[in-house]
Amino acid sequence: MEQRFAPVIENEAAKGRVVLVCEHASNAFPAPWGDLGLSEAARQAHIAWDPGALGLARGLMSRLDAVLIHAPASRLIYDCNRAPDMPGAMPARSEVYDVPGNIAVSPEERRARTEAVYLPFHDALHGLLMRRLAAGLRPVMVTIHSFTPVYFGKARAVEFGVIHDADPALAVAIRDAAARMTRMNAQLNAPYSAADDVTHSLRVNATPYGLPNAMLEIRNDLIADAAAQEAMAALLAPVINMGVAEIQKQAKAS
């Protein structure tokens, strides 16, 4: 039997509606893939994971009484926020870095990584959402990401990006709440958008079920250590709560 890398689920009995998803939580490079020929610096860089995202997600989890699911291995082995046929699922190059172990991925190897990493992640996330939906606790899906402050040599001014797939309601409500409640540079669909194929998890797990959803992107220099991640969680938990309250108000009014 092939090895399967199950995602980690925390606080599964949570009473809150929010389901937090962290596809890029880890920069682990387990066997049989190993380091894909990357240097130590590359394995620590934003191409391998979203630095700070897991710590922030855990801070949000406890404040929102949310359930949290996160990936157990580097996105460079398989990026769980990409479909198996997307180049970005196992990229041969990411920003300014080559990924030697991904330069010639055979169809068999692509299938094996899909089986080992993507399917267990997706099945667990989907099951989590569906069990809650069935039991009447309609989930709100929020994915937690971080982005690099400098990309291809260019500095990014945005600090907090809120990205939506087909239904913009929750993303707009969270961005508006951030504008009212924080001094962060908060922007909709920045530093990228669904057009860049970054909303795969939302598109597969929330959109078809009509579940409220949004993708949150925090600039990683703002969540560089545990203290900063806690502070950011304390700042953003009320922002997310206000966003969810706003769409509940809209749903009642319609």
Add this chain to the structure above:
Amino acid sequence: MEQRFAPVIENEAAKGRVVLVCEHASNAFPAPWGDLGLSEAARQAHIAWDPGALGLARGLMSRLDAVLIHAPASRLIYDCNRAPDMPGAMPARSEVYDVPGNIAVSPEERRARTEAVYLPFHDALHGLLMRRLAAGLRPVMVTIHSFTPVYFGKARAVEFGVIHDADPALAVAIRDAAARMTRMNAQLNAPYSAADDVTHSLRVNATPYGLPNAMLEIRNDLIADAAAQEAMAALLAPVINMGVAEIQKQAKAS
């Protein structure tokens, strides 16, 4: 551990691109649910399953060298073509029949049926599609259904309905091919359409991945026995092939 009712997969090593899905193949009422208080007549009627659909699907499977996945229990226990929060997932009434065992489904029971029937079906279908997508055999998803010739006392003239979700390309191509190659009354989005929430399987498994997809509905008096199902498979296999060829032509031209 809770019981899980895995779907049946046939011809998994198929070389063809088509993945056939039959959510309403079975009128089995296994324990722990049993007959839900239905009469023998009701358990044989179209409310419990799609009569003839599985025989037709198997005939198509061999002619198209397609893989086939079908549900192992009646749609009245859990309708795998409905999300867990839809009333139709475990309907208390279907056409002119009451379903006693579904009149008061508790949240716990709804969750248990979702876990036992919907999740195994969905995980298996999704896995089937993703493994093929990863290996470069881009799937074409076709669901096979039958409908009753008389509904709420009214006769239906349509014989072959082709229903689409967000992407109409394959459905239109198959309907057009049927019009050219057969004398059937073939209609688009009849006897119902995505607006009636009948395209759940397509919406979850094909639409988010951009996979070509269509839902085929055959009037069940035309596939009432094994010979008729074989004859219909012989008629429709070239129609489906022509539809798939047409969208491949369109994809190359664009």
